[in-house]
Amino acid sequence: MDILTVRTVTKRFGGLTAVSDVNLDVRDREIHGIIGPNGAGKTTLFNVISGAYAPTSGTVTFNGRTINGKKPHEIAQLGLVRTFQRNAMFPTYSVLENVLLARHLQAKQGLFKAVFASDRKQRAKNLERALEILEFMELIDQKDTLASSMAHGHQRILGIANALAVEPKLIMLDEPVAGMNPTETALVTDHIRRLRDDWGITVVLVEHDMRTVMGTCDRITVLSLGEKLMEGLPGEVASDPRVIEAYLGSDEWDL
Ligand SMILES: Nc1ncnc2c1ncn2[C@@H]1O[C@H](COP(=O)(O)OP(=O)(O)O)[C@@H](O)[C@H]1O
Ligand SMILES: [Mg+2]
Structure with a gap:
């Protein structure tokens, strides 16, 4: 069963399309990663889902209810909560x-x-x-x-x-291990897994560190230049030529 469904979501800032026609399906009790090189639209999509931005077009459904257009605290009341990298x-x-x-x-x-x-x-x-x-x-x-x-x-x-x-029923994490050393990263990812394993909470995490995502997520959605490039298991994503190409052009290649 899907707990979160994003359908043909587009978000434009003036003439710039930050997120273009993106679909995303997050299953109940999975750890779902959203990855992609700098400027791919990860943070924008995250902000659309959590209610910080209304999408230019498209819909976001959480737990059977349409949430696009709702305010972040209203979305939190329904059980979808985000953390901020700072604050x-x-x-x-x-x-x-x-x-x-x-x-x-x-x-x-x-x-x-x-x-x-x-x-x-x-x-x-x-x-x-x-x-x-x-x-x-x-x-x-x-x-x-x-x-x-x-x-x-x-x-x-x-x-x-x-x-x-x-x-929350679903927690969204914004680069949860940014700036961390390997020991801290292991500590945090261990806790993320326990959210799902022990308390049944669905996790969506946005991360540019490929290694963390590969080791922590059940499924991964890859964005590039605002579009969804693919969705798959960590192994499928890591070996997909389109993903490798998207990352090769950036300074974040870290497999
Ligand atoms: N508030 C904003 N106003 C204008 N442009 C923005 C805004 N937020 C993001 N963008 C642009 O949208 C694109 C995607 O950005 P972002 O979602 O931050 O990507 P990522 O998080 O994957 O690095 C970038 O070109 C960025 O400059
Ligand atoms: Mg970002």
């Missing part, structure tokens, strides 16, 4: 406060109105859920640590924990 966390707050705050901010947008009633029982429940998320993300030992003083890899994992606070 994924609140640097001047503790790790635990981060997750509580992420829940609270979402509540302000209308999601947990009932949940955030000033009811003490409910507050206790929120705390319990935040602790559960930190336990799952293996951040519990750092719950009182200031977010800004954590190691880079842990900050990124906290960004994911904050997204989990909103109880």
